[in-house]
Amino acid sequence: MTPRTATLLAGIPAENPSLFHRVRFSVGDPAAWLALNIEGQQSSWFIVRDIEAARARESVQVDHVGSPADFAPASGLSGDRATATAQAVAEFLRQRQVSVVTTDRTLPYIYAWHIQQAGITVEYAPELGVTERRTKDAQELEWLAAAQQATEATMLMALQTVARATAKADGHLQHAGEPLTSERLRSMISADLLNRGYSTPHGSIVASLPDSADCHARGSGVLKTGQSVIVDIFPQSNTTHYCGDCTRTVVHGTPADGLLAMNAAVVEAKTAAIAAATVGATADAVHSATKETLAQHGFRFARGEISDDPVMPHGTGHGIGLEIHEPILLDDNGGTLLENEVLTIEPGLYSRRLGGMRVEDMIVTQAGGPPLNFNQLPMGLNWA
Template identity: 50%
Template sequence: MNDNSSLPCVLAGIAGKNPSLFRRIQVGLGDPAAWIESPDRKVALVRDLEMDRVRQNSHADLVTCPAEHAPQQGLDADRETATAQAVAEFCRQQGWPTVRVDRTLPFVFAWHLEQAGVGLQYDANLGVLDRRQKSEQELDFLRQAQAVTGEVMQLLCHRIATSTANANGELVHDGQVLTSQRVRSMAASEFLKRDYSMSHGAIVATAPEVADCHHSGDGTLRTGVPVIVDLFPMNNQTRYWGDCTRTVVHGQPSDTVAKMHQAVAAAKVASTAKLRLGETADAVHKASDQALLDAGFPMSRGTITDEPSIQHGTGHGIGLDVHEPILLDHGGGPVLLGEVFTIEPGLYGRNDGGVRIEDMLAVTEGEAENLNVLHEGLDWT
């Protein structure tokens, strides 16, 4: 890939939905906006009503609006089209023959740039590499998000563990049967109290649905059967995410579930030891897989099984989105200083249920910093 880092770059879209654009504008705008950056100037082009907020929060050298960069034929009445026209006109007036763009650029912006004679050069690292290495402030935001996630996790797992079991083995809380849906509603309520949102929901899953490791869970929770609780809320102020998984068993786990838990805990230890500078995401993942294989559990990626098996990679980057590059998986490249990952080995089967443990860790000069403080056991009474 050619080095195009000296070219001016354009990021555009809805900052409230585009984390790379938000990271620069620093306001979660619901209207179209753009960030135009050259070696000597950073420009935020936003709706006129938002200019003051962006001036106060971003590090832009210039905050402007579409009306100040109308092409000769004028601006379209459609807001997104008008913003794209203004971006294209701004770049044309700068005399730029080519600009760098990232993977998220909406086609309406690409089309108008090309109509204005401005070529596009795709940069695979734009909006990716800068987000991988977190600043100290970003690390603090992630610590805060994970602390709140852990607080709610503790509450929910304790609630499941201390429920009563009726004659059918169903868990009951406050006189009502406890279901996956009800626990997710509890989670949403608790996060709302703390000004966090669950825009992607949550996972509260037990057998047999948990055999599909991304199933959100459905129906009644039962004594003696493991429940995977996976919470991944966003802080509504900072827009950084938490992500934590624990497994809870009401009553006594089976010997198989106890063995699964022991293997998953060992896999997390092995992969965490590899999460350091000089190692690769591939090596971190393979350490987890090997620990699970050594414990006697088979690989079954892409296939849902009755007996416990290995189904997924070891983790992912996290920050302004819950899933960010790079993956802790086969072929993953070198990890970077300040990068934050989840490490979340798991085992899943229809018959016995699933076990997953997930922490969030930051890459440092030495051992990775674990942002979790919760215990990892199955007993939450």
């Protein structure tokens, strides 16, 4: 007998990027996408709350759209929406005598539990949806390019705000007559992005000494002249849900020689890593290009270390799309680069004595040629 099987993605599309990527339909209620194989016959379904069904029929690329009420078990549906949707999915599968359901890493356990209670086997496919999300289609590339363009516009505002600030006698910076703090500049960044149709659900980074010795410190307190300020902005579009991610470093006034040397090394390492990020290359090779270039400038790689002398403690970059951090990771054992894969390249150096330095671009791999860089901003320290 030919097995009756199904593939399932479920959850809340507005919160589950894997489900949203599959259906391209944003809704804040529980929903499920199913692909059936019933005795060799293929079909796809989307189960969503009844008040969303008409909109889903117009935009979701499936054969059928239904609601939980269409697949209520004999005992009825729960008044809780997540439970009712899971009950309906289990009943849907039971009615079609499905024996095995394959799902991904994002499935809420409530669905697995109800399906198993119906006597159906649930199998986990760790790579389900991962490759599809890594390889971007033309629409996704357009959305990511737009996100990076908006990110760069806000980045320029932030960098110029620091560079054009007024320094008091104690070195503290002022903007529009008030102290220019990391917190204030982050608020300015969020407001500027909101006007462009983007949100900052994970905040942003505006970090100077002593915080910038830690590569992911958010930063706090009044900014000072002569110190490097790492600005890392990673917003998400309120319309498309795709993300931007860009880092630049700014110094108010004249940068010290040590900061200039760090910047030159980081920029050259970024260039080398981008050149290495070709289709079929390994993440290890891209990361090695970064480490080797920094070593040529006299700087070392020291994973996780916070040091007085400048070190690079992290990987070279990561995949990006509906989430800021997606597979793959440009680090040791990170995997092999695919065509039309969008990545960040972000080497950095960090020192308790000198401060921090990071420059980050977003690129897309292209068949038969070098990557395309979505960034246009320069990479130096002077933004006045």
